[in-house]
Amino acid sequence: MLKKNENKNMTFLHFLSSIPAKDYVYQKEPYQVQIEKAAKMIKDADYILIGAGAGFSSAAGLTYSGKRFTDHFFEFIEKYHMSDMYSAGFYPFKSEEERWGYWSKHVYVNRILPDALPLYKTLYDLVKEKEYFVLTTNADHQFYKAGFGENRIFATQGDYGRIQCLKGCHNQTYDDIKMIQQMNQARKDCCIPSYMVPKCPVCGGKMTMNLRCDQYFVEDDFWHEAESHFSHFLQECLDKNVVFLELGVGFNTPTIIRFPFEKQASKHQNIKLIRLNLDQAIVPDSLGKRAIGINEDLQKSIEDIKNEVFNLKNYEKRGVRDD
Secondary structure: OOOHHHHOOOOHHHHOOOOOOOOEEOOOOOHHHHHHHHHHHHHHOOEEEEEEOHHHHHHHOOOOOHHHHHHHOHHHHHHHOOOOHHHHOOOOOOOHHHHHHHHHHHHHHHHHOOOOOHHHHHHHHHHOOOEEEEEEOOOOOHHHHOOOOHHHEEEOOEEEEEEEEOOOOOOOOEEOHHHHHHHHHHOEOOEOOHHHOOEOOOOOOEEEEEEOOOOOOOOOHHHHHHHHHHHHHHHHHOOOOEEEEEEOOOOOOOOOOHHHHHHHHHHOOOEEEEEEEOOOOOEEHHHHHHEEEEEOOHHHHHHHHHHHHHHHHHHHHOOOOOO
């Protein structure tokens, strides 16, 4: 366990890890037993660090393929033969009118159109009475919409609601919501009018989404402020009774959440790891009883854990002691 003065050196950069555990196992305990143990960990925790990946938004309903994709992007599928929203983001469009035609649709259906989704609101109800923080690679703004505190969220990979210079010529991003709404209304045959194509206000070059996809990603003042809040939370919680609650994080960008969560839990005996994933909830065997890996639909898992926490609190109110 780190001493208090050593915790002060923990930053986001120090937190990252590229090394996976070497002793992954699928736990064999029955689902209900795992839910009860996870609920007790969360009820007893003083701090909760949430790590949320793409699988969490997918479980909430923001799927990037299948019926939702074909319903919203039928004209793009017909014209460009796209297969899903993720790969479509890397399509080599021949013009800026085409590129922003696609992104205006993508941002509208994933960032602007959806209200706070029920799964996110259920998660907020689960942790709102705790000292919590959210570390997420999701760019859909759902944590903000669901009521999580703005100073308790670090969206490391950007936000669909902001754009930047394509070459990152200056350290500033720009709100794009009004622009995207106008593009979405004006788009015809998958293209926007030429006069709507955004230009960098500094160099006059192309602009792009503020999403981490290359070396030009802009970490602006908002990003650094969120990073500072995250570092402060780490410094406060690492020697406390803390639960790392990992939600829908796979192996696409594991160095931001999955591997760091494992690393910190292996270093500090006070950290408990709860990993929820539809089919990749393997956990390090060396963590023993401090790790729970639940392979199940996240909607079901979160709802069941929330209900079990509620039951535990009611038992306490009635004077029933935990085992």
